[in-house]
Amino acid sequence: MADPNGFLSQPRVDAAKRAVDERLGDWREVYRHLDPDDRDRQVRAQATRCMDCGIPFCHSGSAGCPLGNLIPEWNDLVRGGHWPMASERLHATNNFPEFTGRLCPAPCEAACVLAISPDSGGAVTIKRVENTIADVSWERGYVRPVTPAVSTGRTVAIVGSGPAGLAAAQQLTRAGHEVTVFERDDRLGGLLRYGIPEFKLEKKVLDRRLAQLRAEGTRFVTGCEVGGAGPGAMPVERLRAEFDAVVLAVGALRGRDAPNIPGRDLAGVHLAMDHLVPANRQCEGDGPTPVDAHGKHVIIIGGGDTGADCYGTAIRQGAASVVQLDQYPQPPNTRDDDRSPWPVWPWILRTYAAHEEGGERRFAVAVDRFVGDADGTLTAVQLREVRVHKNPTTGVREVVPLNDEVHVLPADLVLLAIGFEGVEHLPLLDALNLKLTPRGTLACGRDWQTTTPGTFVCGDAHRGASLVVWAIAEGRSTAHAVDAYLTGASDLPAPVHPN
Ligand code: SF4
Known part of the structure; x- marks a missing residue:
């Protein structure tokens, strides 16, 4: 008790x-x-x-x-x-x-x-x-492979090996289906492998879980883009012919850009993933990263998880300075403070471990322009103090300058960590004739089935960029739907439902 x-x-x-x-x-x-x-x-x-x-x-x-x-x-x-x-x-x-x-x-x-x-x-x-x-x-060895008691003889292809795809794969393998996970990258794990820095998730933690999935019978194919044209690609027609069901767990990796800020095209302005992916590859032993913060003045735009990952990565790479910018004011210390502009804790702007490691955060500011030299290389960013508010008539969020004052910070590297806008423009989406939602994610019905029968979706590809716990929950729920589709009924759990 x-x-x-x-x-x-x-x-x-x-x-x-x-x-x-x-x-x-x-x-x-x-x-x-x-x-x-x-x-x-x-x-x-x-x-x-x-x-x-x-x-x-x-x-x-x-x-x-x-x-x-x-x-x-x-x-x-x-x-x-x-x-x-x-x-x-x-x-x-x-x-x-x-x-x-x-x-x-x-x-x-x-x-x-x-x-x-x-x-x-x-x-x-x-x-x-x-x-x-x-x-x-x-x-202590409590985690062991759980091999299925029966084989259904049905086959499932899962496209993408992030947390949603892996959760769906494990559930469906344990239910007795023959599951093959296709990953376009050279290593498995999706965002867990190449998005999340080693200082938050050591990849040996991922690898030991992948070994369990393999021992249970899940098959993995890396370096294989479904619907792609490169070597090792899998044509969509073959996928549909060889598998009884397909699960799309392709993530929502289309990074939000800032094309309207003058100077966006300068050399040195990158999306956050241009920095994080090669940094993670370097940790895997793949050689130097092309977007290295070493010795540079780094400006990170955006105050969320991805921004904090860039922050800790830049500091470890030996940046000369790191400044993280956010449009919102410094958050209050408690969730009860009604001055908070943020929706619901813990999604308020948080202090991450990386923020204890050096660098600086600036609040209630927005970039006015990126400044470059005659060669087109970034040298500085120009900021304004701003206030964010929701227009009471339109309901649209607006960023309003507070005054005419302009602040200039030196910058050799800018990382845009301002969110994601849905799934990437993958060739398999056209080949499968899939419909998108207004949020740029894959549309599906109450049974997680996309607009193409026998093809299901889960994780960020359905929900938009979200938490790892939601990816796993959706992977489990989609596995239930696929199991029911293949066998007529399912005992697998379905903890969440589609939006
Ligand atoms: Fe325990 Fe908190 Fe859950 Fe209550 S709400 S059961 S105290 S963890």
Whole structure:
């Protein structure tokens, strides 16, 4: 039984980070690896703060965990030191808790009943407990391949090996289908591999999970663009002929650009992914990156996760200076402050580990123009102080200069981290004759089936750029739909529904 007063005696203690000097000397994960006994004791104490609420808002609903993670159950199991059972309950709803435990901004913690009152000491450290169960599960061998008991003889192609594609692949393989994942890159993992920096997710964590999927029977083909023209490409007609169902988990990687800002074409102005992908490749041993921040004055435009990833990457590359710009004012310290311009915590502008590592953030500013030299190379950015507001008549968000004052910052490298606009213009979309939504994502019905029968969608390709936890939830739900399509009914879970 949970202790309803545990939070009164046990303060919230977040996972400890390594010292800044130490973590800037390598690319390893920011969080400190504690001695296992200390770690287990600390996390068991954190789990005692959970009250096992009658209505656990952390667990599901519009604000809680999209996967329906059984948070009060595994908190109680951890409290009692029952790690194998905690691992079983965690994996019952989440294929990859080691990814969510590291990368998810934890909407469950925002929804935790203890987050409501400032006197409670804060939400249960759900993310820390989850990540620890995941790490313990791997260390002690609780995670093993789960091979299917039967074979259905049905075949499924999954296009894309990010978290949504991998979750769908694991669910469908375990249901007895023959699953092949096609990845256009040379290595598996999608954004987990080439979008997320090593200091947030060491790729050995991804590789050990991929080994489990392989051992369960999922097949992988890398360097294969479905519908592409290059060597190793897979024609769409062949895909349709050889597979009974197709799942598109191609992400939403079309980066938002700023074509109207004068000077956008100058050498040195890049989209964020032009920086992050080669930096991750360099960590994989692929040689120097063409967009290296070393010795440069770096300006990052955009205050979200991608901007913070560029920030930490630029600092580790040895940038001369790093400045991150945001149009919104410096956020308040609490979610209750109604001055906050941000929709709902934790999607407010947050302070990331990277922001402790140097550099500077500037708020309530917008770039007026990029300044270059006679050779067309970026040398500076010109800023204005601004206010963002919603036009009461049109409802459109407007950015209004506050005064005529102009600020100039030196810049050799600008990284645009201002969001994504839907799926890329992939040849397979035309070949499959797929319809897009106004948000640039793939349209689908209530059964996740796109406008082409037998072809399904999940993850960012359906939802738009979102959280890893949503990608896994959609992958699981699409697997349910595909299983039902192939066999007439499905026992697989479907934690979420299409928009
Ligand atoms: Fe525990 Fe918080 Fe969930 Fe309640 S809302 S069950 S205290 S984690």
